Amino acid sequence: MCHFDLFDDSLLDDVYRKLNDEMDNESHVRQTLDDLFAGLRERRLKSRDGEWDGFVYRCLRHPLKDVLHQDRFTYHAFNKPRGYSGDAELLDYIYGREEQWPVPETTPLGQRIFEYTTLAPAAEGVRARRGFVADLVDRLADEIHQPHILSIAAGHLREALLSAAVKRRRIGRYVALDSDSESLAEVNRCYSCYGVEAVAASIRQLLTQKVRLGLFDLVYSTGLFDYLPQRAAQRLTWALFQMLRPGGRLLLANFLPGIRDIGYMESYMAWQLVYRTRQEMLDVASYIDQSEIRDIRLFAEEGQNIIFLMVTKR
Incomplete structure (x- = not known):
């Protein structure tokens, strides 16, 4: 070295x-x-x-x-x-x-x-991530009548802006969970008219199962796992998987190691992430009983900045 x-x-x-x-x-x-x-x-x-x-x-x-x-x-x-x-x-x-x-x-x-x-690669990856989730929501609405969807660490839920299914009220239930009151206020301001529910809860409450939200056809978290150590990520993945209906999908996203922006982000932006290799990303699902999994997929967006893990429940 x-x-x-x-x-x-x-x-x-x-x-x-x-x-x-x-x-x-x-x-x-x-x-x-x-x-x-x-x-x-x-x-x-x-x-x-x-x-x-x-x-x-x-x-x-x-x-x-x-x-x-x-x-x-x-x-x-x-x-x-x-x-x-x-x-x-x-x-x-x-x-x-x-x-x-x-x-x-x-x-x-x-x-x-x-x-x-x-417009740097990491930002392009974030936009691609948003677009992928919006497309997934729309495809789900084509496959399932009035699906139930849960976003974890939803932020401002900007993927909803890109979703035709949300705007046409083809989602039976859309829950945006976050611990940031300012983010939840923005979700309410922008999307309550489409029936989106803003829920205040912490990750600790999810891990201890103190939040009861029901079961969903899609649970996703696209920005949270970049900040979680591996054991916490494994525990949370297990907890989120329990919130799926049969046939439901869990989608997680994480930045890959060695991205072009890493030095600038960690220095002048003071933006430190937990980067995960493909194997480490697969490993976050290791707490789930394999007999409960119908399918598991791993794929990256075009720029190879962000990787996705999709786990489907039997």
């Missing part, structure tokens, strides 16, 4: 100079950020944990930080206004690129960085 000089700031110095000198040239800004993402990823993947932590410390004390934080997406991720990583408001910056929502006000350079970071 290659080890880096913890005191080598040449990558940061070079990017800082280029962003300040060429801020009006969109293609140059994009190329400079390409170099930054690639350099940070290489450093992250080829250094020991302690070495990487030391380099992140230097990243956050370099003047480049203030330049990059002109991007409201990067700034929001780093500052965690809701008290935790990856909140629903942050994801709305990603979804907004598809929805043509207004770009947050900032400096011209900050807007160029925003355009880059919200």
Whole structure:
């Protein structure tokens, strides 16, 4: 394994100079950020944990930080206004690129960085994840009359915006569960007119079976497992599987290791995830009795940033 000089700031110095000198040239800004993402990823993947932590410390004390934080997406991720990583408001910056929502006000350079970071591979993976869930909901409504669906750690439930079945009231019951009251308020504001139920509950309550919501044809969680250690993920997977009707499906998603954005996310966004290999993703279902499983599938979205686990109950 290659080890880096913890005191080598040449990558940061070079990017800082280029962003300040060429801020009006969109293609140059994009190329400079390409170099930054690639350099940070290489450093992250080829250094020991302690070495990487030391380099992140230097990243956050370099003047480049203030330049990059002109991007409201990067700034929001780093500052965690809701008290935790990856909140629903942050994801709305990603979804907004598809929805043509207004770009947050900032400096011209900050807007160029925003355009880059919200179109980077990890963000593309998040949009693909959203689209896959919306398509799955629509297919389920074609297969089952008035299906029951449960979203765990639902956030703002933006997949519902893409679902024709939701808008046509072809879902018998759609429950959005989250512990964030602001997220649930947004779900109520946007989707209560379609019959979506917003439920306040914690993961601990789910694990201890203190929340009784009934049985569902689809239970999914697409952003939560990125933050759970393996044993908690296994316990939660088992608990969610118990909430399925016969023939019901459990869908889980997780980022794969080594994604292109990993160094930038863990440094300037302070956005640390629990990455899972394909084998580790299969292993989250290991607490489920195999005799109860009809089918288990593992697949990734096109960009190979996010992996899905689909488990179907007998």
